Amino acid sequence: MKSSEARTITMRILFVRHAEAVEYSDYAGPDLDRPLTGKGRRTMKLVARSLAQRFDRPARILCSKAERARATAEMISEAFGGLEVEERSELNPGAAPAIWQRMLNEGWKKKEGLLVLVGHEPDLSTVISTLVGEGHLTMKMKKGACADVKLTSPTKGTLRALVDPSWVLG
Helix, strand or coil: CCHHHHHHCCEEEEEEECCCECCHHHCCCCHHHCCECHHHHHHHHHHHHHHHHHCCCCCEEEECCCHHHHHHHHHHHHHCCCCCEEECHHHCCCCCHHHHHHHHHHHHHHCCEEEEEEECCCHHHHHHHHHHHCCCCCCCCCCCCEEEEEEEECCEEEEEEEECHHHHCC
């Protein structure tokens, strides 16, 4: 997944579900303001370090405007030596597949290499299922999970890995 392999791949997407956040029922404020838990932060720092050891530096990191997604994206950025994190309201919870497709088309046209997208369930599973299984793949990403998808076109891809955050915890 490092240098020589990355040169031969047109585009890869690393889909990341935000780390564990305070439960909706336990938070009095707006959903977009829900923060990560201490456990979520600790786990995601380890996951982010592991990603930085396995992948080349991303071209961009995009996330929703939810605090939990932003904090997750910032930990990933830090692990890669600091990249700008772009908040995109289009990636907020409930994003339609067509919105995700626009993001992928945008990246495809730019031939970005590795693009990190930090979002929410069930949005992530839906877009991954559409890309790699024509909508027939049934899956659910756990909090802090990552999916590595190699795009073969703006609308089709190959799932290279789906990793639960427990893989870095041992």
